[in-house]
Amino acid sequence: MDVHSLLPSFPQGILITVLGLLFYALVRVIYNVFFHPLSRFPGPRGAACTRWWLAYQEIGKGLHFSRPTVYNEIYNSQNKWDKDHEYYRAFDLDESFFTQTDYLKSKHSRALISNLFSRRAISEIQYLIRAQLDRFCDVLKEQNAAGDIVKGIDISMPTVTLAKFSSVFVWMIRHCPPSILMILAPSLKGVVVFRTALDAQVKSVLKNPGLLDNAPHRVMYSELLNPEANKGLPPPTALQLSHEARVLFAAGSHTVGTTLMTGVFYLLRNPGAKQRLVDEVRTAWPVLDEAPSYEELEKLPFLAKFALRMKQTAVIKESLRIGTPTPAGLPRVVPPSGAVISGVEIPEGTVVSQSPLFVSFSEEVFTRPYDFLPDRWLQPGSNALESWLVTFSKGPRSCLGINLAYCELYLTFAYLFRRFDVHEDLTK
Numbered sequence: 001m002d003v004h005s006l007l008p009s010f011p012q013g014i015l016i017t018v019l020g021l022l023f024y025a026l027v028r029v030i031y032n033v034f035f036h037p038l039s040r041f042p043g044p045r046g047a048a049c050t051r052w053w054l055a056y057q058e059i060g061k062g063l064h065f066s067r068p069t070v071y072n073e074i075y076n077s078q079n080k081w082d083k084d085h086e087y088y089r090a091f092d093l094d095e096s097f098f099t100q101t102d103y104l105k106s107k108h109s110r111a112l113i114s115n116l117f118s119r120r121a122i123s124e125i126q127y128l129i130r131a132q133l134d135r136f137c138d139v140l141k142e143q144n145a146a147g148d149i150v151k152g153i154d155i156s157m158p159t160v161t162l163a164k165f166s167s168v169f170v171w172m173i174r175h176c177p178p179s180i181l182m183i184l185a186p187s188l189k190g191v192v193v194f195r196t197a198l199d200a201q202v203k204s205v206l207k208n209p210g211l212l213d214n215a216p217h218r219v220m221y222s223e224l225l226n227p228e229a230n231k232g233l234p235p236p237t238a239l240q241l242s243h244e245a246r247v248l249f250a251a252g253s254h255t256v257g258t259t260l261m262t263g264v265f266y267l268l269r270n271p272g273a274k275q276r277l278v279d280e281v282r283t284a285w286p287v288l289d290e291a292p293s294y295e296e297l298e299k300l301p302f303l304a305k306f307a308l309r310m311k312q313t314a315v316i317k318e319s320l321r322i323g324t325p326t327p328a329g330l331p332r333v334v335p336p337s338g339a340v341i342s343g344v345e346i347p348e349g350t351v352v353s354q355s356p357l358f359v360s361f362s363e364e365v366f367t368r369p370y371d372f373l374p375d376r377w378l379q380p381g382s383n384a385l386e387s388w389l390v391t392f393s394k395g396p397r398s399c400l401g402i403n404l405a406y407c408e409l410y411l412t413f414a415y416l417f418r419r420f421d422v423h424e425d426l427t428k
């Protein structure tokens with residue numbers, strides 16, 4: 001018998017190979033989705049099927065840059081680029097100015113409340129932060145425990161990731177009555193509790209605007225509802241007010257919390273640095289009942305360093321750099337005029353971003369970037385490092401709450417290390 005006649009022809013060989021590869025791919029997908037040890041973990045099924053899914057998410061939907069110099073090319077005050085809707089819709093806060101992707105549309109609401117976040121306004125309300133810190137210290141002393149807010153946010157964080165990849169999930173959060181939602185998705189408890197509380201607050205403000213006149217300080221609702229400031233535009237709806245409130249709540253809590261946690265962690269790992277901070281704060285704050293002001297704390301060289309341009313911090317800056325509480329690349333859309341990034345022409349409509357981690361941990365920018373070295377901010381030439389602290393982002397959509405964040409950080413570090421002997425629990 002002629003053996004050759006049994007062998008497939010060349011085209012048949014290619015067909016068999018292709019079919020074989022397809023069969024192999026199908027078997028792998030089935031294995032990955034149903035039998036792989038990681039298959040029981042929650043997440044998009046596409047991600048379980050194949051790693052190509054991740055490549056599509058990372059590359060196919062936009063450009064992500066790693067060279068640290070790119071950060072200031074994308075995020076700067078000249079670039080009034082829109083945010084990417086695909087990413088920001090995941091927050092399910094479409095009525096807020098934070099998720100308003102159109103730069104021009106976001107400008108109006110941002111401007112209305114930005115006065116509340118000026119350095120002067122924050123200095124005036126520092127007594128509120130102190131009151132909360134007194135409470136915080138009491139809780140630490142008595143219960144050694146975190147409050148419900150911290151727990152609520154902590155539990156809810158994974159839902160943001162889920163929302164990013166599932167519009168069904170977003171729809172469910174939006175439309176399901178709170179009581180049913182908590183049964184269907186207990187991990188959403190924190191989100192539901194906040195949403196319900198803030199919705200109730202908005203409702204009572206709209207029902208009785210006189211409440212705002214009695215407020216001991218200016219509040220966001222008065223600014224947004226001010227007819228003069230709205231210049232003939234329709235007043236904000238209840239939903240918009242609620243979304244703005246939720247944004248401020250979320251934007252201002254886990255960010256400051258993460259920075260504090262990082263700073264405390266590294267200070268405890270660096271007994272020398274911790275002692276310097278403790279000594280410095282004790283000298284500035286000799287009598288426990290007479291806490292210094294935010295302005296006085298700003299002048300401390302190790303917690304803070306006075307520079308001509310602005311007051312800067314060493315421990316705080318290093319905590320912000322190494323903690324980077326918002327590590328994701330914040331996607332921006334290249335405008336109709338196109339852009340040149342890193343010397344390459346990028347066409348209109350391309351979604352571009354860079355994670356701040358590529359700057360914060362770049363060896364080109366920071367010596368020993370993985371080490372907690374507050375002193376790097378105290379060297380004679382360290383002003384040059386300023387432009388590389390990108391934790392609050394840059395440009396017209398950068399952090400609105402930066403002054404509040406700094407005030408909270410100064411006061412909390414001082415309160416914590418002056419009122420307590422903070423140390424690592426080596427038994428755990």
Ligand code: HEM
Nearest residue numbers: 098251252255256326330391392393397398399400401405
């Ligand atoms: C360590 C603390 C903080 C860090 C690291 C931080 C970081 C950031 C970053 C990176 C952005 C840009 C987000 C984007 O482009 O989508 C941002 C925006 C924003 N932050 Fe902060 N933030 C902090 C604290 C605060 C506080 C205390 C508040 C106020 C309660 C606040 C309110 C906001 C708001 C309203 C925006 C939106 C600005 C806009 O879209 O125009 N942040 N923040």
